[in-house]
Amino acid sequence: MEQNGQARIGVYICHCGLNIAGTVNVSEVREFISRAPGVVVARDYKFMCSDPGQTLIQNDIEELQLNRVVVAACSPLMHELTFRNAARKAGLNRYLVQIANIREHCSWIHDDVGMATEKARALVLAAVRRVALHQPLEPMRAPVNPNVLIVGAGIAGIQAALEIAESGNTVYLVEREPTIGGRMGQFDKTFPTLDCAACILTPKMVSVGHREKIKLLTMSEVVGCSGFIGNFKIRVRRKARFVDESKCTGCGQCWNICPATRVPRKRTIRLGDQIVKQVS
Numbered sequence: 001m002e003q004n005g006q007a008r009i010g011v012y013i014c015h016c017g018l019n020i021a022g023t024v025n026v027s028e029v030r031e032f033i034s035r036a037p038g039v040v041v042a043r044d045y046k047f048m049c050s051d052p053g054q055t056l057i058q059n060d061i062e063e064l065q066l067n068r069v070v071v072a073a074c075s076p077l078m079h080e081l082t083f084r085n086a087a088r089k090a091g092l093n094r095y096l097v098q099i100a101n102i103r104e105h106c107s108w109i110h111d112d113v114g115m116a117t118e119k120a121r122a123l124v125l126a127a128v129r130r131v132a133l134h135q136p137l138e139p140m141r142a143p144v145n146p147n148v149l150i151v152g153a154g155i156a157g158i159q160a161a162l163e164i165a166e167s168g169n170t171v172y173l174v175e176r177e178p179t180i181g182g183r184m185g186q187f188d189k190t191f192p193t194l195d196c197a198a199c200i201l202t203p204k205m206v207s208v209g210h211r212e213k214i215k216l217l218t219m220s221e222v223v224g225c226s227g228f229i230g231n232f233k234i235r236v237r238r239k240a241r242f243v244d245e246s247k248c249t250g251c252g253q254c255w256n257i258c259p260a261t262r263v264p265r266k267r268t269i270r271l272g273d274q275i276v277k278q279v280s
Helices: 026-033 051-063 076-089 113-131 155-166 182-186 197-210 253-257
Strands: 009-014 039-045 068-073 097-101 148-151 171-174 214-217 220-228 231-238 266-271 274-279
Touching: 009 026, 009 051, 009 113, 026 039, 026 113, 039 051, 051 068, 051 076, 068 076, 068 113, 076 097, 097 113, 148 155, 155 171, 155 182, 155 197, 155 214, 171 220, 171 231, 182 197, 197 214
Parallel strands: 009 039, 009 068, 068 097, 148 171, 171 214
Antiparallel strands: 220 231, 266 274
């Protein structure tokens, strides 16, 4: 619907009853934005989200060949989808609609009409300049990987992993320390009941090891993340164990002779008239 590559923008300012019009001079904002480059039409209406307000936008899209729409109203969390659907019904790509929030960001937080109106003008102008750069998009469907990654196996990470695994989803629990439990394992009692910290934590730690749906990665750190929501790819670096995990029973017998933990001893070597101390 673009003509000669030029943006043809329609701007619609909502009074929202008195929520906006009680603090912002709507007519002044409309007159100001009507002179902005690319703006073909600027209108204001009592309730832009109503059926007549949506019809007003749809008629202008069809009759004035608008290829961009800016709605200055309330939070996009409330009515962004409403206005996008209205534009789609008129033949305009739904992603060529931009919302300027002049209620929550302007009228509701200001008492001075002059300052509120000036800020509203700035917000609407910013929306106009932004929507001119929008490109049409199409919704897509993508398979979602239901697996969950939890970084940190403290009490919060453990509890989250147990609940997610209970729902039937696979959980990858990544912990950078050799064991799980975090700070809670260092406490004697917990506030406010003064219950034994280990009595609460230990059964949960054991449950993590019993759940087939929980893949525990200790001595590991997340070093990379790519992808998008539902299809992330995570790179995890696992540190060397120095033991065969399939054979280790945790008895601790190897600690005394482990070269990674053995206290180094010094020996003296004479080189001619010099004495050199070496660490072995």
